[in-house]
Amino acid sequence: TFKDNDLSKVVAADKANVWHHLSQHKQYETSDPRIIVEGKGMRVWDQNGKEFIDAVSGGVWTVNVGYGREEICDAVRDQLMKLCYFAQTAGSIPAALFAEKLIDKMPGMSRVYYTNSGSDANEKVFKIVRQISHKKYGGKKHKILYRDRDYHGSTLAAMSATGQHERIAQYGPFAPGFVKVPHCMEYRKHELGLEDLSGAEFGRAAADQIEKVILEEGPETVGLLCLEPITAGGGVIEAPEGYWERVREICDKYDILLHIDEVVCGVGRTGKWFGYQHFGIEPDFVTMAKGVASGYAAIACMVTTEKVFDMFKEDPSDHMSHFRDISTFGGCTAGPAAALVNMQIIEDEGLLENTTKMGERMRANFLKLQEKHAVIGDVRGKGLFQGLELVKDRETKEPVDEAQAQAVVGNCGAQGVIIGVTNRSLPGRNNTLCFSPALIATEEDIDAICDAVDNALTAVFG
Numbered sequence: 509t510f511k512d513n514d515l516s517k518v519v520a521a522d523k524a525n526v527w528h529h530l531s532q533h534k535q536y537e538t539s540d541p542r543i544i545v546e547g548k549g550m551r552v553w554d555q556n557g558k559e560f561i562d563a564v565s566g567g568v569w570t571v572n573v574g575y576g577r578e579e580i581c582d583a584v585r586d587q588l589m590k591l592c593y594f595a596q597t598a599g600s601i602p603a604a605l606f607a608e609k610l611i612d613k614m615p616g617m618s619r620v621y622y623t624n625s626g627s628d629a630n631e632k633v634f635k636i637v638r639q640i641s642h643k644k645y646g647g648k649k650h651k652i653l654y655r656d657r658d659y660h661g662s663t664l665a666a667m668s669a670t671g672q673h674e675r676i677a678q679y680g681p682f683a684p685g686f687v688k689v690p691h692c693m694e695y696r697k698h699e700l701g702l703e704d705l706s707g708a709e710f711g712r713a714a715a716d717q718i719e720k721v722i723l724e725e726g727p728e729t730v731g732l733l734c735l736e737p738i739t740a741g742g743g744v745i746e747a748p749e750g751y752w753e754r755v756r757e758i759c760d761k762y763d764i765l766l767h768i769d770e771v772v773c774g775v776g777r778t779g780k781w782f783g784y785q786h787f788g789i790e791p792d793f794v795t796m797a798k799g800v801a802s803g804y805a806a807i808a809c810m811v812t813t814e815k816v817f818d819m820f821k822e823d824p825s826d827h828m829s830h831f832r833d834i835s836t837f838g839g840c841t842a843g844p845a846a847a848l849v850n851m852q853i854i855e856d857e858g859l860l861e862n863t864t865k866m867g868e869r870m871r872a873n874f875l876k877l878q879e880k881h882a883v884i885g886d887v888r889g890k891g892l893f894q895g896l897e898l899v900k901d902r903e904t905k906e907p908v909d910e911a912q913a914q915a916v917v918g919n920c921g922a923q924g925v926i927i928g929v930t931n932r933s934l935p936g937r938n939n940t941l942c943f944s945p946a947l948i949a950t951e952e953d954i955d956a957i958c959d960a961v962d963n964a965l966t967a968v969f970g
């Protein structure tokens with residue numbers, strides 16, 4: 509096993525030549541980066557052989573079915589030996605079969621476009637909307653609305669649609685035609701001037717703020733509204749009751765297409781196949797990436813309706829009329845081969861039901877912790893996608909300093925539990941602990957994660 513290998517060489521190579529994501533490397537002049545060497549189920553081991561419960565599914569909500577799944581690896585190996593790649597200008601067996609299986613879970617949708625990252629999948633939607641605007645509206649209906657606190661990816665147009673200060677500061681100027689709408693976070697409704705409303709009344713009023721922006725911009729200029737079903741990196745934010753029905757109504761009223769970015773929530777994370785399926789609405793576009801193949805292969809999908817698809821079959825004599833786009837790695841067959849087995853595992857092992865049950869347990873544990881620790885201002889989330897917002901004072905809701913939230917993460921790590929911290933809206937104030945264990949989590953796993961958080965909060969805040 510890896511324990512027989514000399515991993516000091518690996519650590520040295522990493523320190524000499526790897527640039528880690530989202531990381532300040534100065535720290536590695538006096539400490540070693542964590543190298544994750546092996547994983548099994550929902551546990552991983554680092555270069556020192558230390559075992560961790562992975563409460564964030566690979567760091568960023570990805571390894572939904574857990575590590576070390578032989579059946580996925582076998583399917584990928586067999587497919588790679590048969591045909592590793594052919595551009596998606598042609599079809600492949602796993603691409604066709606996974607598309608059929610996926611569409612079966614998404615009533616109202618009918619077409620799957622394969623690509624290689626969440627950012628890229630979102631860019632496909634933006635391009636389709638721009639092309640429709642040229643085809644049908646003389647280029648006028650081109651604006652893309654996105655929401656404060658949402659994130660849609662790391663490429664420049666995806667960042668142009670991102671409402672998180674930390675992600676976008678220092679990377680402008682951005683693409684034109686992207687317009688921000690307010691967030692819908694009930695915990696911070698005072699920021700929206702809606703502190704007197706609650707429940708569905710608040711939800712509808714938060715959605716009405718989107719309509720206000722549409723009217724200011726001119727509905728004839730707006731082509732798309734792009735939203736996360738539950739805002740992930742922006743602080744694990746669920747929209748209140750009443751919000752989504754009103755959002756769909758507003759989009760229909762002004763002929764605006766609705767895009768739900770399921771890159772995090774998709775494929776079981778919240779206890780349904782897709783986050784939007786909790787809300788009783790049908791979107792026009794859905795994008796997904798992380799959990800589609802649980803990280804066993806890189807795959808992302810942009811899914812849409814036959815109505816949108818049909819617009820690109822009009823005027824076949826015009827050679828510019830079809831969707832003039834390609835992603836090279838959308839043709840990798842390992843992705844859909846892995847995704848097919850990944851979805852089958854979720855079905856065979858009843859992981860949607862487990863996610864709902866374990867999510868309820870996690871939430872109940874966290875609500876108990878909230879009674880004990882005044883620093884927990886809010887408990888949020890659905891299924892195995894939960895967040896704890898830490899505040900200095902429950903009245904003012906002032907976020908704790910990021911260093912304190914990081915100390916909680918560090919303390920959990922020392923106890924052998926990897927958790928995350930996010931928010932990304934205010935500089936230096938990432939104050940929301942986040943949890944997204946694999947959908948296979950057991951009661952013991954959930955309790956162990958929550959116990960570690962309890963200990964860490966006591967250690968950091970007393």
Ligand code: PLP
Pocket residue numbers: 568624625626627628630659660661662736740741769770771772797798
């Ligand atoms: N959309 C959401 C909601 C995300 O959280 C992310 C990544 O965290 C992305 C899009 C971008 O996905 P990728 O990193 O695969 O480009």
